[in-house]
Amino acid sequence: MDKDKSSTLKFLLARFKGHRGMTFLGGVLLLFSTFFTLVPAILIKETIEQIVNADSTYLFIIFLLIIGSSVIRGILYYGQRIILERVGQTIVHDLRIETIQHINNLSFAFFDDKQVGDLIARVTSDTDLLANFYGFTMVSIINNILTLLGILVVLLVWNPVLALAFIFLLPFIVHAMYKYSVTVRPLTGKIRKSFGQLTASVQQTFNGIETLKLLGTEGFEAQKFSKSSNNLLDRNVSASKVTSLWMPYVHFLTALGTAFTLFWGGYLTIKGTVTLGMLMGFITYMDMLVRPIRQTGMQIGSALNSIAAGSRVHEVLLQEQEDLESGEWFDEFKGQIEIEDISFAYQGSSKEVIKNLSLTIPAGKSVALVGPSGSGKSTLVNLILGFYKPQKGIIKIDGLSLDEINLRKLRTATGHLSQDPFIFEGTILENITFGNPQASLGDVNEALEQAILSDFIQSLPEGVNTQIGEKGVRLSGGQKQRLAIARVLITNPQILILDEPTSNLDKKTEDELQKSLSNVMKGRTVITIAHRLWTIQNSDIIAFINEGMIEDFGSHDYLYDNLDLYKEFVESQVFTLRGEN
Ligand SMILES: Nc1ncnc2c1ncn2[C@@H]1O[C@H](COP(=O)(O)OP(=O)(O)OP(=O)(O)O)[C@@H](O)[C@H]1O
Numbered sequence: 317m318d319k320d321k322s323s324t325l326k327f328l329l330a331r332f333k334g335h336r337g338m339t340f341l342g343g344v345l346l347l348f349s350t351f352f353t354l355v356p357a358i359l360i361k362e363t364i365e366q367i368v369n370a371d372s373t374y375l376f377i378i379f380l381l382i383i384g385s386s387v388i389r390g391i392l393y394y395g396q397r398i399i400l401e402r403v404g405q406t407i408v409h410d411l412r413i414e415t416i417q418h419i420n421n422l423s424f425a426f427f428d429d430k431q432v433g434d435l436i437a438r439v440t441s442d443t444d445l446l447a448n449f450y451g452f453t454m455v456s457i458i459n460n461i462l463t464l465l466g467i468l469v470v471l472l473v474w475n476p477v478l479a480l481a482f483i484f485l486l487p488f489i490v491h492a493m494y495k496y497s498v499t500v501r502p503l504t505g506k507i508r509k510s511f512g513q514l515t516a517s518v519q520q521t522f523n524g525i526e527t528l529k530l531l532g533t534e535g536f537e538a539q540k541f542s543k544s545s546n547n548l549l550d551r552n553v554s555a556s557k558v559t560s561l562w563m564p565y566v567h568f569l570t571a572l573g574t575a576f577t578l579f580w581g582g583y584l585t586i587k588g589t590v591t592l593g594m595l596m597g598f599i600t601y602m603d604m605l606v607r608p609i610r611q612t613g614m615q616i617g618s619a620l621n622s623i624a625a626g627s628r629v630h631e632v633l634l635q636e637q638e639d640l641e642s643g644e645w646f647d648e649f650k651g652q653i654e655i656e657d658i659s660f661a662y663q664g665s666s667k668e669v670i671k672n673l674s675l676t677i678p679a680g681k682s683v684a685l686v687g688p689s690g691s692g693k694s695t696l697v698n699l700i701l702g703f704y705k706p707q708k709g710i711i712k713i714d715g716l717s718l719d720e721i722n723l724r725k726l727r728t729a730t731g732h733l734s735q736d737p738f739i740f741e742g743t744i745l746e747n748i749t750f751g752n753p754q755a756s757l758g759d760v761n762e763a764l765e766q767a768i769l770s771d772f773i774q775s776l777p778e779g780v781n782t783q784i785g786e787k788g789v790r791l792s793g794g795q796k797q798r799l800a801i802a803r804v805l806i807t808n809p810q811i812l813i814l815d816e817p818t819s820n821l822d823k824k825t826e827d828e829l830q831k832s833l834s835n836v837m838k839g840r841t842v843i844t845i846a847h848r849l850w851t852i853q854n855s856d857i858i859a860f861i862n863e864g865m866i867e868d869f870g871s872h873d874y875l876y877d878n879l880d881l882y883k884e885f886v887e888s889q890v891f892t893l894r895g896e897n
């Protein structure tokens with residue numbers, strides 16, 4: 317086993333911690349239930365050996381023993397399954413929760429190079445495979461190996477010479493199990509991969525259905541889907557060629573054992589060194605070998621798959637989380653932001669998106685970041701919030717560097733309105749208050765008022781308790797944006813970051829919103845990523861960003877006179893300007 321697998325296995329086994337008592341109890345029951353599977357053959361041997369002298373009482377006792385041992389075995393098996401299945405499912409449940417919580421606390425950088433589908437699979441289908449591993453696969457492998465060992469021990473006690481028939485078979489059995497599991501394992505791996513592609517293709521279709529329909533290319537994803545499905549078909553068929561061979565092979569091995577036992581055992585019986593009863597016992601055991609061999613081969617393959625799934629889960633859990641807890645906790649931020657000579661490139665890219673950038677924003681002032689698309693405005697904002705770390709330079713809030721500040725506090729003290737706000741499945745009230753669950757209904761109404769949403773919400777039959785999202789009322793782009801504004805306002809942020817807050821709105825709503833936003837902006841530090849002259853002119857400082865650098869900053873008039881890029885930008889905006897500008 318390579319190092320990777322053994323460290324995953326260690327990780328998986330360590331999860332039994334906290335369930336030691338139950339695991340031990342289940343293990344003991346498993347051991348005893350295995351022992352009882354060996355009993356019938358022993359009874360057969362004894363009965364046939366005694367048959368000449370046996371009376372009806374003896375036969376009745378054997379009758380009861382066979383039935384009794386089967387009942388006891390059934391009870392032990394049931395108890396063992398219930399206990400160990402529960403332990404397994406609990407372990408997987410805890411693991412699932414831990415994984416999703418861990419993922420939630422990973423930095424932005426982690427998500428940058430991950431596919432959503434892949435992460436979903438790690439939390440759902442990979443943990444599901446683990447449930448199989450803990451609940452059944454592991455138990456089954458142990459049970460079957462114990463049975464094989466038990467048979468070996470009984471045979472050795474009975475007659476070591478005849479037991480050689482079984483011992484001779486053992487290397488073939490082990491080799492067959494090994495061969496089967498290593499052949500099947502990559503095949504099932506490929507099947508899972510094909511299945512993943514199929515799922516991703518469905519996801520794409522449903523997410524992009526609007527675009528596909530608009531472009532009249534509904535068939536585009538369907539083609540991809542059909543290709544993935546074909547792949548899956550081929551792989552399933554080639555896997556079945558291997559798995560279908562397995563049963564005949566196992567039967568052949570056990571027939572070999574039986575033939576050998578009959579041949580040699582028969583000879584020894586004729587010679588009188590082996591009793592007829594013992595020969596029968598031997599043959600019964602040979603026949604019993606089919607199940608443990610077949611199952612162990614399959615279960616080792618399945619265990620290897622589960623270990624692979626486990627390593628995918630483990631990999632996520634090994635990712636270092638963002639440190640949201642340490643650092644100084646400010647009760648109140650003044651909101652002075654100093655950016656000192658920072659440079660930043662995204663992970664895996666050598667291109668510096670921010671280059672030697674310095675900027676100071678005094679507390680309570682507003683700055684407008686202006687610049688072409690892709691110049692680094694959103695990146696700069698993400699750096700200020702500590703979502704990424706600059707490779708060079710330092711960012712300070714109220715005189716302390718980001719490393720020394722409690723990031724959770726910084727983020728809750730900051731209201732961030734993104735370009736494309738996300739609305740959660742739930743009620744309007746839940747969507748507004750989830751950043752500040754203590755907010756009163758009065759606060760909610762005030763925020764709705766400021767976000768110019770009151771009228772709309774009053775028009776809904778259930779008001780703020782209306783369900784929104786996929787299962788409820790659908791909101792327009794502008795309504796979503798205003799809801800996001802209310803969500804930000806209710807947290808009463810000391811620092812406000814607005815990424816083009818007023819797009820998607822009609823002129824009247826936009827006017828009202830701008831008025832109320834300029835009220836809200838008073839006394840707070842505000843960074844606006846602005847494309848509109850209105851917001852720009854209302855900011856204390858305007859910083860023009862180009863290719864990750866600040867070309868110049870100052871007042872609108874200053875920049876207009878001194879920076880050609882800015883002048884061009886303003887002039888391009890003139891067409892979209894309204895009368896009052
Ligand atoms: N997660 C990411 N990983 C790698 N590169 C990124 C990532 N996000 C942005 N970039 C790159 O960084 C550069 C700056 O992007 P950014 O989003 O900061 O631009 P922006 O100024 O906000 O543009 P816009 O006005 O269009 O929103 C772009 O070249 C972009 O391709």
Ligand SMILES: [Mg+2]
Pocket residue numbers: 693694695735
């Ligand atoms: Mg942007």
